[in-house]
Amino acid sequence: MIAPPLFAAGNVPKVVLAPMAGVTNAPFRRLCRRYGGGLYVSEMISARAVVEGNEKTMKLTQFADDESPRSLQLAAVDPAVVGEAIGKLIDTERIDHFDLNLGCPVRKVTRNGGGSALPYKRKLLERVLNAAVKAAGGVPVTVKFRVGIDDDHHTYLDTGRIAADAGIAALALHGRTAAQLYSGSADWSTVAALRETVPAELPVYGNGDIWEASDALAMVDQTGCDGVVIGRGCLGRPWLFAHLDAAFTGEPLPTIPRTSEVALLMAEHAKELVAWFGEFKGVREFRKHTAWYLKGYPVGGEIRGKLGQIESLDHLDDLLAQLPDVRLPDENRRVARGHTRGPQVVALPQGWLDDPDDDLVANPEGDSAVSGG
Ligand SMILES: Cc1cc2nc3c(=O)[nH]c(=O)nc-3n(C[C@H](O)[C@H](O)[C@H](O)COP(=O)(O)O)c2cc1C
Structure with missing residues (x-):
């Protein structure tokens, strides 16, 4: 029997390894995969660097021969470039799933209008998502985003609606703003609000501060989300995927390794x-x-x-x-690992907040050097 496409009813992975620059490369994904059934996403890859054939970036787009599905995250600011990159990657790397990074808070990305800056420009976002979905053909495209730029500029509900209209296959929300960076705690009520806003058949994933399997169950329970995306909780703990599988199937958790x-x-x-x-x-x-x-x-x-x-x-x-x-x-067991910095003032292109409906690409060259972090 042929499985339904990824993210279609009957094939919505409950657990997703968050894309993490410098971490979720092929060797780490292989280690995680051994412990549980989930979706394991590559680190962030610059769409422009793919189009330019940058050698370091192309290495990051490679998958082990036995890796399936092949899930790759792209960062892009320009609709034409994202379309070209996706077309090239489908041909050369046989990608099964593209995720678009709409949540990166780091300066070198947001100051060029990428990552968490992009959703503020609603029309540009719409063009980027439409170009990606079109170029991907039947390959599912998902988006991962934050609550907004800061507390005065929340964008996540608009992003959800725009993504739904563009034919995006699933949404993943990290319940922090870019200004928060990793400070404070993720606001899971935003995941619940997103779940209520977008059509029921569009899967919504909750992300942020899942450190243990019990947190994953709590995220689903408290928000009604369809699955979880886990980042820092997996650092140094590929075995967490066995705990997550056990928790979601009601089995006893394995012991934590010595x-x-x-x-x-x-x-x-x-x-x-x-x-x-x-x-x-x-x-x-x-x-x-x-x-x-x-x-x-x-x-x-x-x-x-x-x-x-x-x-x-x-x-x-x-x-x-x-x-x-x-x-x-x-x-x-819950000792934090990975990033904990923040808050920050988000670096944006000049005048970025003046007009959310302006759809010009801020700096078409600006996303060249962001692959892998
Ligand atoms: C080292 C590191 C690298 C990251 N790189 C990316 C990335 O390439 N793309 C992305 O969308 N998010 C990236 N993130 C954010 C995570 O995917 C995730 O959204 C965030 O850590 C919150 O989830 P958590 O609390 O489970 O860690 C990164 C986070 C860390 C700690």
Whole structure:
């Protein structure tokens, strides 16, 4: 029997790994996939860099041979460019799902009218989404966005309506504004409001501050959303996907791994990164993950410091052999990881807030250098 298309009734994944620049590359996605059934999205990729064939960006668009579905997030400011990038990626990389980044709060993206700045320009947004859906043919296109630019400029309900009209296949909302960055807590009531606003058959995903499987159930329960997108809770914790599967099917949760098991995962992750990127880059990419894997475990500062400076896979193995075998204390299960910064003043193109109906692209060249963060 042929499965319905992704996000159509009967094929709406409950759990989505959030796109995370510098993190959700092919090796990390493979590790997560082993633990549960979900959708695992690539890191953000600049549509313009795809069109230009930028070498570093093209590496990020690659998938392991056995990865299915192939889910890729694009950042774009220009309708023509997003259409061209999608056409090219369907031909060369056989992509099964495109997500458009309408929520990135970082300066180098928003100051060119991209990420969370774009939804403020309703007509331009409509053109970008229409171009993407048209170029994608039958391949589903989803959007991921924030509540708005700041508390005086909420855009999420308009974005939901525009996306529904454009034929977008699903919506994912992070319940913070760009000005909040990662400060405060995600306002899940915005997810509930979005769910009520858009047609019932359009899946809505809730995102923000899901650290444990019980949070995912609470998000669905409190908002009526169709599924969850999880970012920071997965950093150093690919095993969380097994917990999420168990929680959504009413099974008992697996036990949280001890450091002896975490060490095996770390070694494997690092090896996969080296196989994918080569030893020099792979080892450097892995350094930041070492802190996330060991967050909350009582292993001592000295070994953490050394792991953050590993020079080779052998060096990593030596240090992992020195880790004490300890369990995660219950009180540390929710220790935050990843970004916690904010609030900020959002960088916008000159005069951006003057007219939400102006549909000119602010800086057509501006999204070239944003792939992978
Ligand atoms: C290291 C890091 C990189 C991120 N990169 C992206 C990205 O490339 N595209 C995107 O849409 N969001 C990105 N985000 C935001 C996450 O996808 C997610 O929306 C946010 O972290 C809130 O969810 P959480 O509380 O589950 O982490 C990133 C977040 C982190 C921590």
